[in-house]
Amino acid sequence: MKKYFKFGDLIIFVVMIIIVLSVFFFVFKKYNVKSEDTNIKIMYKNETIDVISTKKIFQNDKEYRYVIEGIDDKIYVYKNDILLKTINNQNKDDFKNIINMENNKVYMEDATCKNKDCMKTIIDDKSHLPIICTNGISVIISDANNDIDIIAQ
Numbered sequence: 742m743k744k745y746f747k748f749g750d751l752i753i754f755v756v757m758i759i760i761v762l763s764v765f766f767f768v769f770k771k772y773n774v775k776s777e778d779t780n781i782k783i784m785y786k787n788e789t790i791d792v793i794s795t796k797k798i799f800q801n802d803k804e805y806r807y808v809i810e811g812i813d814d815k816i817y818v819y820k821n822d823i824l825l826k827t828i829n830n831q832n833k834d835d836f837k838n839i840i841n842m843e844n845n846k847v848y849m850e851d852a853t854c855k856n857k858d859c860m861k862t863i864i865d866d867k868s869h870l871p872i873i874c875t876n877g878i879s880v881i882i883s884d885a886n887n888d889i890d891i892i893a894q
């Protein structure tokens with residue numbers, strides 16, 4: 742009889758430990774997630790082309806390759822060789838940018854701009870400087886909380 746009550750105490754103790762750990766984990770996660778709560782945003786001028794969670798690139802080793810090609814009045818956006826979308830080419834100029842996201846890095850693999858400055862900037866988990874190309878294409882790190890509407894589309 743005495744042993745039975747001890748076993749019951751043990752169960753209560755274990756349950757309490759689980760509750761305490763769950764609360765701790767929840768609070769920890771809630772306050773810890775904020776620093777990594779960012780997105781990688783590909784833009785053409787003020788227009789958002791695509792939004793990717795930084796976690797996918799810097800933590801989950803996802804790989805994306807964007808080919809963005811301006812031809813006459815259209816810009817064709819290919820994501821991993823599949824046409825993602827077509828947007829208006831405001832300047833009606835011909836250009837081509839290739840953005841690579843792989844091995845925890847984001848960089849401009851190729852660009853038809855004159856100075857090629859955009860190909861010198863690399864975004865990784867530590868450096869969040871934007872990649873800006875003179876032809877209007879840019880890659881920026883943005884606050885995920887402000888991008889909720891864009892992802893929902």
Ligand SMILES: [Zn+2]
Pocket residue numbers: 852853854855856857858859860873874875876
């Ligand atoms: Zn450039």
